[in-house]
Amino acid sequence: MSNQRSISSDEDLLLQDFSRNVTTKSWVLFSGNAAVVSAIPLWLFWRIHHMDFSSYFIHFIIGTVISTYFLNLAYQNMKFILKHKIAQKREDAVSREISKIFANDKNANKKDKDDRILARKNEVADFEATTYSIFYNNAFYLVCLIILSFFVLKNFSPTVNYLFSVGLSTAVVFLFSTGQK
Amino acid sequence: MFIKTQLILLALISVVFSQTDEEESFLFVTKETVNRFIVQDKELTIKYALYNSGPTTIFNVNLQDTHSYPSDKYELLVGTLTPKWERINAGVNLTHVVVLKPKQSGISNSSHAIVTYQKSEKNTDSQKTYSSEIGDVYIMTSREYDRRFSSHIIDWVLFTAMASPCIVFPFFLWFKSKSKYELLVMKDKQTKKAQ
Numbered sequence: 001m002s003n004q005r006s007i008s009s010d011e012d013l014l015l016q017d018f019s020r021n022v023t024t025k026s027w028v029l030f031s032g033n034a035a036v037v038s039a040i041p042l043w044l045f046w047r048i049h050h051m052d053f054s055s056y057f058i059h060f061i062i063g064t065v066i067s068t069y070f071l072n073l074a075y076q077n078m079k080f081i082l083k084h085k086i087a088q089k090r091e092d093a094v095s096r097e098i099s100k101i102f103a104n105d106k107n108a109n110k111k112d113k114d115d116r117i118l119a120r121k122n123e124v125a126d127f128e129a130t131t132y133s134i135f136y137n138n139a140f141y142l143v144c145l146i147i148l149s150f151f152v153l154k155n156f157s158p159t160v161n162y163l164f165s166v167g168l169s170t171a172v173v174f175l176f177s178t179g180q181k
Numbered sequence: 182m183f184i185k186t187q188l189i190l191l192a193l194i195s196v197v198f199s200q201t202d203e204e205e206s207f208l209f210v211t212k213e214t215v216n217r218f219i220v221q222d223k224e225l226t227i228k229y230a231l232y233n234s235g236p237t238t239i240f241n242v243n244l245q246d247t248h249s250y251p252s253d254k255y256e257l258l259v260g261t262l263t264p265k266w267e268r269i270n271a272g273v274n275l276t277h278v279v280v281l282k283p284k285q286s287g288i289s290n291s292s293h294a295i296v297t298y299q300k301s302e303k304n305t306d307s308q309k310t311y312s313s314e315i316g317d318v319y320i321m322t323s324r325e326y327d328r329r330f331s332s333h334i335i336d337w338v339l340f341t342a343m344a345s346p347c348i349v350f351p352f353f354l355w356f357k358s359k360s361k362y363e364l365l366v367m368k369d370k371q372t373k374k375a376q
Contacts, residue, residue: 033347040344047336050328093362096369128358135351142344 026079026130027072034071037138038064041145041166048150049158059159063166070170071137074177078133079126081177086132087125094121137173144169206235206271208242210296210312215278219318220326221286224258229277229294229312233269239298241307242266244277246294254289256282269298286322291315 042060045051053060098117148165156164208231215226229246233239246262260279269275283289293311300308 033351037344037347040340040347043343044336044340048328048333050324090362093366096365097362124358124362128355131351131355131358135348135355138347138351142348 026126029130030072030075030134031068033134033138034068034075035064037071037141038067038166041142041149044146045149045158045162049161051158051162056159056162059162063162067141067166067170070174071141074137074174075130075133077174077177078137079129082129082132083125086128087121090124090128091117091121094124137177140176141169141173144172205300206233206237206239208233208239208269208296208298208308208310210244210294210310212246212291212294212312212315214315214318218326219283219320221283221320221322223282223323223326225255225281225283227279227281227291227315229264229279231266231269231275231277231296233271233273236271237300238268238270239300240268240302242269242296242298244294244296244312246279246312249291249294250281254283254285256284258282283320286320288317288319290317 042064045056045060046053051059095117098113098120102113102116145165148168149161153161153165210232211230213228213230215228216224219225227250229244231242231244243265244263250257250262258280260277262279264277266275291314293314296310296312297307298310299305
């Protein structure tokens with residue numbers, strides 16, 4: 001009985017590890033970040049392109065919602081790809097860390113130690129992949145947006161400028177996140 | 182070919198001489214704007230240049246341009262739109278500058294200025310001439326001008342301040358974890374080497 005339970009918990013761990021689905025906590029973190037990063041450029045468009053909120057309300061809402069959704073997807077894609085790469089890199093370091101903790105504990109068996117190492121490795125890889133994905137996608141999105149809005153589309157009307165710069169930079173960030181292997 | 186050019190030359194000379202026989206002056210008036218951009222509620226400078234081309238002095242020169250810049254659409258800041266000069270000697274170039282402020286934006290047409298003058302002191306018949314015209318000009322709104330030309334440094338600084346936490350904070354967290362584990366591996370390798 002206990003064997004079956006431990007097997008299913010192992011399976012769960014593996015499934016979680018290889019699944020693209022993120023936990024609720026992760027999803028909330030990603031959505032929050034995406035919303036904030038999508039909202040910040042609105043300030044630039046208001047102050048520099050003189051697009052007041054009352055007349056461009058609808059454009060802003062549509063643009064923000066679309067970029068939040070696709071940024072969220074981009075974070076998840078990039079995190080999934082990075083997590084495995086980072087897990088492989090950190091295996092050595094994490095096993096040393098756990099070994100040090102278990103060095104004083106004579107009762108621990110090898111299986112417990114391996115489980116601890118795996119769990120800790122996943123935790124570290126998850127954390128690093130999440131933070132790196134957020135950092136990289138945010139930076140990429142904001143740089144793309146600024147270049148498109150203030151250099152490429154500088155002389156177009158504010159509406160065209162906003163919609164195309166948000167749309168294109170969102171598309172570029174999302175496509176880049178799906179493209180990597 | 183040679184005879185043709187000679188005939189043309191003769192015709193030109195006769196025209197020139199016939200004109201100078203009358204000993205009358207002609208006044209050429211040009212009107213232009215000195216501004217590169219015309220912006221609503223910002224100064225607009227108009228320059229009138231009058232040139233007396235002929236051999237004689239002209240008298241009682243009056244320039245009239247109030248019809249181009251009605252007071253409901255333009256505010257007069259410096260100068261007058263109806264200047265008068267008692268005489269302009271032969272071969273003299275004169276400029277007159279007016280500074281206005283457009284009250285409205287959009288396309289505006291400013292037509293010719295009308296200049297009247299007398300060819301001699303005794304003869305009171307006035308000759309009318311028209312200046313060159315500027316034609317249709319686009320007066321941009323001050324918002325459009327600000328959008329295109331003001332530097333927005335403060336806006337950029339504030340944007341950088343707002344966007345930095347979104348980028349710097351996740352980077353810092355990732356970097357901290359990464360350096361911790363890399364240091365751990367490096368330290369262990371060093372102790373193993375020492376052994």
